[in-house]
Amino acid sequence: MQMKIFDDYETLSEAVAREIIRQVKEKPESVLCLAAGDTPRLACKFLKKISRNESVDFSRCSFVGLDEWVGISPGNEGSCYYFLYTNLFEPLQIPRENVFVFDAMAHDIEGECIKMDTVIREKGGVDLMVVGVGMNGHIGFNEPGVASSLYSHVIDLDETTQTVGQKYFRESTKLKKGITLGLRHLLESRKTILMANGRKKAEIMRKTLEEEISTHIPSGIIRKHPNGWTLLDKEAASLLTINP
Ligand code: F6R
Secondary structure (H helix, E strand, O other), X not given: OEEEEEOOHHHHHHHHHHXXXXXXXXXXXXXXXXXXXXXXXXXXXXXXXXXXXXXXXXXXXEEEOOEEEOOOOOOOOOOHHHHHHXXXXXXXXXXXXXXXXXOOOOOOHHHHHHHHHHHHHHOOOOOEEEEOOOOOOOEOOEOOOOOOOOOOEEEEOOHHHHHHHHHHOOOOOOOOEEEEOOHHHHHHOOEEEEEEOOHHHHHHHHHHHHOOOOOOOHHHHHHXXXXXXXXXXXXXOOOOOOOO
């Protein structure tokens, strides 16, 4: 794993956007996966701006969704889909047929996992994954305790995730289960970037990078990725004592 520390959220976000663009220019039919949430919000803005200026064509890329709240519809502002649609798919004019996301309203929710694993396998794997980290060290909805051998799965959400997740919703929302790509997808992705910003992520990033790798802190798995990158701003890196 490699690590880079940026002065602030802005320079971190621009670097992530430029990395996504580099990937797409190098391989126009890339399979990309980007987390929803606050962390990648500014990177999406940079992505829109830079790709307009440089006429980057995303039309041959495929996007796979990282995760979704089970039972939450795509039209709900708090859903991962809503974030991806408004911040990524729509601004970059990604054709709908190139977008593969979990249907979190499906009756056969386990079937959604099989569908997603099949799509990823048939497309030859994910080229670039950009993920954030939860306050409890989750990646996607790979909650503490999850096995790193899993592909897509449905999971009971940790208390922390249920509470912190409220920030995305207008009103108090029951968030009990999530559907997510597995840590195995993250490990098998050709390149994975874990990004984190802000003082509030400093403690979990210290645990991620400095504590023994275990299922208690799923984000620690990034250290096992041969082409894993941890990109932080100074605030998120402020509690690190060693340089991994
Ligand atoms: C969202 C996702 C989550 C978030 C994480 C951090 O698709 O996969 O794992 O990346 O909870 O959320 P923010 O960025 O809002 O701090």
